[in-house]
Amino acid sequence: MNTADLTIVETRGGFAERAAQLGEAVRTNYAVTVALFDNRRALLDTAQGKQVLANVRARYLKRCADVIPYMVAFAKGVGTSLDDIIEVNVLVMLCKSRLAECTGFAITRDARTVVGQNWDTGESAAPMAVLEIGRDGYGPDTARFTSALTLDFWAGINPHGLATGGCSGPSGDPIGTGAGVTGTLWRGPVFYRCTDVDDVKELVASIPVPGKGFNTVYVDAHDRMLWTQQGGGRFGTAVPETPYCAATGYRPAMNEPRTPKEQAARNRWRRFMHLAEQASHSDHDLVETVKAILADHHVTDGHPDSAPCRHDGPENSTQFSLVFDLTSRNVHYCGQPCRNEWRRIKL
């Protein structure tokens, strides 16, 4: 059972300084995470591995050039090189890892906007997770729920007030020729570069994500929402018609669910949407309501992956939950949301 040992790092200064501080602070997390994939390293020496690596290197260095100085600073902090970090991220993609089939969702009610995130990787991958609170940068404070493997942006609030939460896609996403950038590396530019949902839409269309992708909900400082679905070199985007939206492994903009696991991801999406619909009419405190939704245990059709909180799941058990209150600028975090006490950080 996870008892809320989430690694929290407070960084200060400009982006490069913060990246270096974060790298230094997560050295142990990085080593533990890399070790999870060490026995699969031979995948990098296959023809497909070499091709994907060459593609990712070329595209990342070219299309994400603005992020490279921060990646280099982060790598230095960790005690490795940018090239090593790119390699590990490609390896994770080649493993078609089943890790992390989380849920992110956003809801707006009475001029208040909140993003909730459940992070479901199973216990072995829990050390990957890091919450960075960035202060005294070039703009407002930031909160970035990220991976110790890279300067990712799984969930949180960026310097422009753009908030996000989401999940990874099914491991069946084809790698194909591997033309694009791994999902983990793709989200770095969102943190540094995107000011609103229009920027995200442009990034989705311009940089493909091969292999296992991800689905994400974004909400910007103007309370505009966007739901994106990416993976296997394909993508779909949707602007929700409701003042709430959830992202699970369900991808109606790309394909209909076929396997029982995909159907469970759809049912989990339906459960979140149902609870969010109720919450949108309720007088109950919105943050407390979102916390309760993240801890909900309703199972559909007997499949454990259909429940919002999957604390006992064999593969994708919920390890951490986070709530980002964009209006009061508070970050609430917790281990398994039904078993641990919530704590709060003010941005």
Ligand SMILES: [Zn+2]
């Ligand atoms: Zn639970």
